[in-house]
Amino acid sequence: MNPQRGAPLPAGPGLLLGREHDLSRLTELLHSGCWLITLRGPGGIGKTALALHLAQWVQMMYDHVQFVDLSALRDPGEVLKSIALALSLPAHGADPGRLIREFAAQQRTLLIVDNFEHLLPAAVHLCELHSGDGTLQIVVTSRTALRLHDEHEHPVEPLALPGSAVQAACSPAVQLFVQRVQASRPSFQLGADNTPEVIRLCEILEGVPLALELAAARLRSYALPDLLVQLEHSLGGLHADFRDRPERLRSLRAAVQWSYDLLGGDDRDIFECCALFEGGFTPAGLTAVWGSQDALDRIEMLLDQSFVQRLDTPETRWKILQPLRELAAEHLAHNPLAQTWRDRHARYFLGMIEEAIRKWSQGDIDHRASYLPHYPNIRAGMVWVIQQGQADLAYRYLCTIGFFWMSFGLTDQDSLLTDQVLALPAPEDRQMLLRALQVSTYSLNATGQLQVAEVRLQEMLTICQELDDQDATAMTSLALAEVELATGRADQAWERVEQVLREEPERMVGGCQTPRGRMNRPISRLAAARCLLELGRHEEALNYATLARQYYREVSNHVFELLTQNLMGQLMLHLNRRAEAMTLLLACLHEAARQGFRSVAGAVLSWSLTLLAADVQDWRTLVQFAAFVNDPCLEQSQSVSDLQLRRDLAQARQVLGEDSYLEAWAAGTRLLLPDAVELAEQLVQHLSVPAQRPDARPALTPREWEVLALVAQGHPDRKVARLLGISPGTASKHVSNLLGKLGLRNRVELARWAIEHAPPDAPGSAETSGQPRS
Numbered sequence: 001m002n003p004q005r006g007a008p009l010p011a012g013p014g015l016l017l018g019r020e021h022d023l024s025r026l027t028e029l030l031h032s033g034c035w036l037i038t039l040r041g042p043g044g045i046g047k048t049a050l051a052l053h054l055a056q057w058v059q060m061m062y063d064h065v066q067f068v069d070l071s072a073l074r075d076p077g078e079v080l081k082s083i084a085l086a087l088s089l090p091a092h093g094a095d096p097g098r099l100i101r102e103f104a105a106q107q108r109t110l111l112i113v114d115n116f117e118h119l120l121p122a123a124v125h126l127c128e129l130h131s132g133d134g135t136l137q138i139v140v141t142s143r144t145a146l147r148l149h150d151e152h153e154h155p156v157e158p159l160a161l162p163g164s165a166v167q168a169a170c171s172p173a174v175q176l177f178v179q180r181v182q183a184s185r186p187s188f189q190l191g192a193d194n195t196p197e198v199i200r201l202c203e204i205l206e207g208v209p210l211a212l213e214l215a216a217a218r219l220r221s222y223a224l225p226d227l228l229v230q231l232e233h234s235l236g237g238l239h240a241d242f243r244d245r246p247e248r249l250r251s252l253r254a255a256v257q258w259s260y261d262l263l264g265g266d267d268r269d270i271f272e273c274c275a276l277f278e279g280g281f282t283p284a285g286l287t288a289v290w291g292s293q294d295a296l297d298r299i300e301m302l303l304d305q306s307f308v309q310r311l312d313t314p315e316t317r318w319k320i321l322q323p324l325r326e327l328a329a330e331h332l333a334h335n336p337l338a339q340t341w342r343d344r345h346a347r348y349f350l351g352m353i354e355e356a357i358r359k360w361s362q363g364d365i366d367h368r369a370s371y372l373p374h375y376p377n378i379r380a381g382m383v384w385v386i387q388q389g390q391a392d393l394a395y396r397y398l399c400t401i402g403f404f405w406m407s408f409g410l411t412d413q414d415s416l417l418t419d420q421v422l423a424l425p426a427p428e429d430r431q432m433l434l435r436a437l438q439v440s441t442y443s444l445n446a447t448g449q450l451q452v453a454e455v456r457l458q459e460m461l462t463i464c465q466e467l468d469d470q471d472a473t474a475m476t477s478l479a480l481a482e483v484e485l486a487t488g489r490a491d492q493a494w495e496r497v498e499q500v501l502r503e504e505p506e507r508m509v510g511g512c513q514t515p516r517g518r519m520n521r522p523i524s525r526l527a528a529a530r531c532l533l534e535l536g537r538h539e540e541a542l543n544y545a546t547l548a549r550q551y552y553r554e555v556s557n558h559v560f561e562l563l564t565q566n567l568m569g570q571l572m573l574h575l576n577r578r579a580e581a582m583t584l585l586l587a588c589l590h591e592a593a594r595q596g597f598r599s600v601a602g603a604v605l606s607w608s609l610t611l612l613a614a615d616v617q618d619w620r621t622l623v624q625f626a627a628f629v630n631d632p633c634l635e636q637s638q639s640v641s642d643l644q645l646r647r648d649l650a651q652a653r654q655v656l657g658e659d660s661y662l663e664a665w666a667a668g669t670r671l672l673l674p675d676a677v678e679l680a681e682q683l684v685q686h687l688s689v690p691a692q693r694p695d696a697r698p699a700l701t702p703r704e705w706e707v708l709a710l711v712a713q714g715h716p717d718r719k720v721a722r723l724l725g726i727s728p729g730t731a732s733k734h735v736s737n738l739l740g741k742l743g744l745r746n747r748v749e750l751a752r753w754a755i756e757h758a759p760p761d762a763p764g765s766a767e768t769s770g771q772p773r774s
Contacts, residue, residue, distance in 0.1 A: 009067050018172025018173070036138050055139075081096045117305070123148055126148065144305040158173070159171075161207050164678070177202060195670065206321050267301050272329075274299070275332050276341055279319060282318075352371075356403075372596045389424065395427045397421070434460060450487055471516040501528065522552040522560065523560075526560065533567070548564045566607070607641045614648040623668060627664070627669045630668075704741075710723060710724070
């Protein structure tokens with residue numbers, strides 16, 4: 001035997017980022033004797049890089065490892081000959097399959113066969129190489145499965161995206177982008193000021209490695225914010241002249257066009273139909289838009305060829321990666337069926353939410369959060385019918401979409417859609433008009449247009465009287481009370497709410513509440529609690545809030561049940577029941593974040609947890625909470641809660657100073673929801689830590705003293721890690737553990753504690769290290 005381990009491989013690939021699990025799984029497959037593995041995925045996903053890493057990783061298992069690039073080959077009948085030539089075998093005039101088998105019989109061989117997708121008829125010839133003795137194993141990279149009986153498919157997925165700003169540095173997608181930027185701009189660093197933009201870029205490009213590398217190359221010419229604007233059309237903007245790469249990998253358009261050109265005409269139609277969907281879509285949605293069950297057979301081909309991916313969700317959901325979708329959308333614009341598909345798409349998603357609300361109003365469980373993944377398609381359907389001037393459908397959309405806007409904090413960003421609908425001819429159905437106007441008042445309140453909202457609500461009262469609809473009158477009166485509270489008229493609002501409460505028996509039919517009356521019952525109790533909070537009658541307010549939460553639970557309105565729970569926590573703070581309040585508020589915040597109810601999370605942070613932060617004079621946290629929510633109504637509102645927050649922010653500005661205040665505000669605007677939740681947990685944890693005796697000294701390990709000393713000298717975690725010879729993650733974990741042990745909130749307090757408490761003989765202290773205490 002003449003071992004040639006590794007010699008035939010191309011130049012070694014770069015660092016492996018986010019593929020550790022893939023590498024482990026593939027190694028297991030090879031160890032188990034699997035003879036054919038297909039790394040399947042769309043162009044630019046990193047199949048070749050993973051295959052080369054695998055080859056390097058398992059090289060010692062083989063006598064010979066050979067890389068064979070088939071990208072330039074066009075004749076499927078030449079595949080085995082190309083492999084034989086790569087192995088330096090005399091393939092001319094001989095049977096290449098026999099020569100390869102004889103070669104592998106003499107030395108255990110691993111073949112890495114790259115770019116097989118355009119040569120699929122040759123897949124059956126690979127079976128000729130399988131002798132059954134385990135001396136030859138093949139790893140193929142392809143955008144399409146080979147569909148062989150013994151084939152083991154391994155889908156190559158996009159790189160993982162960060163779940164929060166805190167986790168950004170650990171995200172493989174972010175790491176790849178930063179690494180490639182630093183290759184041309186060494187001064188570039190991931191920091192608090194650019195982390196949100198980097199996260200956004202990775203989300204737009206969906207963690208596709210080629211797209212991230214091309215985007216990094218564009219930072220030679222463009223600033224990051226300008227690049228983000230260009231990425232609205234990533235196909236045209238992402239390209240780079242990598243001389244060591246084939247043409248198809250020098251631009252995002254070339255990479256996806258290579259895949260598109262492999263599709264037949266029928267497959268292109270279904271691919272373009274799929275491009276209608278924003279984000280993920282279900283089999284039922286695709287069938288409805290395509291118009292027949294035939295779509296489910298056709299999409300199998302797209303799944304096989306990596307044009308469509310199945311998401312890891314409990315229900316079957318598919319999606320197209322954004323670069324492929326953008327290309328398909330370009331072709332869709334010229335498809336004669338495009339308008340028909342768009343009309344079906346809009347009607348399908350309108351029907352979906354109307355049915356959901358109908359079931360909920362009849363007592364079904366509130367599954368609102370399960371519809372959040374559909375929201376991009378729901379919104380797209382609404383935009384389409386508005387653009388087409390389909391007034392009836394547009395008003396139906398507006399009547400139902402408020403179900404989502406208030407829950408998920410979308411009212412502010414989508415408020416313009418309300419004006420566009422109301423500019424269309426009004427429906428003849430006055431109840432529909434009434435519901436549409438009601439949703440419009442949500443938008444007006446959310447954007448601080450309180451006077452306009454009050455005028456519109458008065459118009460709605462007139463319509464209610466015309467229709468003799470007592471339940472609608474009560475609901476509109478309660479909405480007017482909310483506006484009166486926000487404009488500082490608490491007494492007037494309470495009188496209005498009291499009247500609604502008094503008239504409740506009169507709105508019953510046969511001694512029973514109507515379905516809408518059942519909905520009004522918790523709304524009126526919540527309005528009463530808010531009025532009484534404004535009037536300083538906290539015990540009475542808490543009683544009403546407790547009733548409101550019970551009633552919201554009975555009608556399965558989970559969003560307002562949580563909003564009422566937040567109000568209860570706020571009232572408990574006013575009643576000095578801090579421990580109960582913290583438990584209630586933190587549970588509310590966690591559930592809101594889990595369900596995606598951003599409006600609820602914002603209420604907990606801005607109205608309740610800011611009270612806690614002010615109570616303990618944690619001004620920086622208070623400012624960050626307010627900045628994260630960034631309520632446009634804050635400056636106009638005259639409610640007690642908003643007035644209190646404005647006073648607390650003014651005091652925070654005075655205590656922190658202008659520069660520190662603005663820095664804290666900027667940090668708050670960069671938070672993602674998981675970061676805000678973590679900040680809230682830190683605040684509550686700090687309040688829960690019992691005060692330590694002045695003479696008590698916590699037991700720290702020698703390593704913790706070393707970390708503490710370096711933090712006191714002002715070193716960031718990355719430099720602490722380098723100085724101590726540990727990983728940045730370990731350094732960060734040490735810092736977090738120290739904050740917890742010492743009951744401190746941030747690095748500034750940690751450094752101050754170290755300077756004041758570190759004993760002279762502590763490892764890494766200023767006295768033992770020779771470093772000044774500064």
